[in-house]
Amino acid sequence: MSQIIWIARHANRLDFVNPDWFLTAEKRYDPPLSDDGFIQAQQLAQRLKTENIKHIFASPFLRTVQTANAVAEALDLDIRLETGLSEWLNPEWMTDEPERLSTPELKALFPRIDTGYTAQIAAKYPETHEQVRYRSAQTARCLAAEYWPNDILLVAHGASVLGAAMGFVGDQAKDEVKATLCSLVKIVRQESQWLLELKGDTSHLTTTEEVVRFV
Template identity: 80%
Template sequence: MSQIIWIARHANRLDFVNPDWFLTAERRYDPPLSDDGFIQAKQLANRLKQEKISQIFASPFLRTVQTANAVAQALDLPIKLETGLSEWLNPAWMTEEPQRLSTPALAELFPRIDVSYTPRIAAKYPETKEQVRARSGQTARCLAVENYPQNILLVGHGASVLGAAMGLVGEIAQAEVKASLCSLVKVVLQDSEWLLELKGDTSHLMEVEEVIRFV
């Protein structure tokens, strides 16, 4: 039997559009989506509406939850918050461990969140590039095995999208995957081998960023 792992990066974030937001934000490393980001998330949801996805797993950061929620509404599925898909907890980007909303607080805002789900992989601040790739790759492999043969969607960040893809298909993903905002990676299991079918597709978006940003 085959299996498809879809991996999406979150849509555009408010601090990319308004950098001054960071200066007064209560949780400055956990920005929400921008207005156009919500539009992108809906475009992603429309793209995935006809796919036979059974489970949605998302990083617990607000922007990934908001992106996943648009897809969950379109597919009528719950959202499972998985810390293994979290943002790269990079000390060069973050002066301290990022503050996030708790799972109960997120569930109040997004009732589709499955509060009974226990994350499989932890993310610990600070971490190196190798560490974020290792834990997001481990997360992708773990969730793929646990949910086989179901097709699942992972919603993460630039670094964790790349790491998740590398965890399935290996080093080839590092050169081929382009994890731009709200892009889509598709990895297919065929005859015990993971194949990279989409490498960061953005054909579902009306507007696409010219330069891929990871901070």
């Protein structure tokens, strides 16, 4: 039997389009999608609409939930919030632990969230690059094993997309995966071997970023 692990990075975020948003935002490390980000999320949803995905897991940050929700609507699936897929809690980017919406607040905005799900792995501020890779890799492997043989989608951030992919194919992902905004990684299990089939595909998008930013 085979299993497919899809890993998507969130779509474009508001503070990338309008950097001044950060200066007055209540939750400055938890920006929503930008207008073009919502379009990208819809394009991702259309790309995945015909795939046999059974479960969607998303980082609990707003931009990843918004991206995952577009896909969940297209596939008629729930969203499970997984802190192990969270943003890299990098103290060089963040002066303190990022404040974000609570699960009940997210559930009120996105009814497809499954509040009965318990996250596999915690993300603790502050963390190094090695730590975010380790916990996202561990999270991805745990989810793949627990939901075997179902195909699953993980919606994460630049660093955690790369880390999740490394959880299956090791340094090959570090060398080959390009986690641009709203890109798609596809990893297929054939018997006991994991194969990297898509390395950050953006063919579903009408606009793409030129420089990869792991934030």
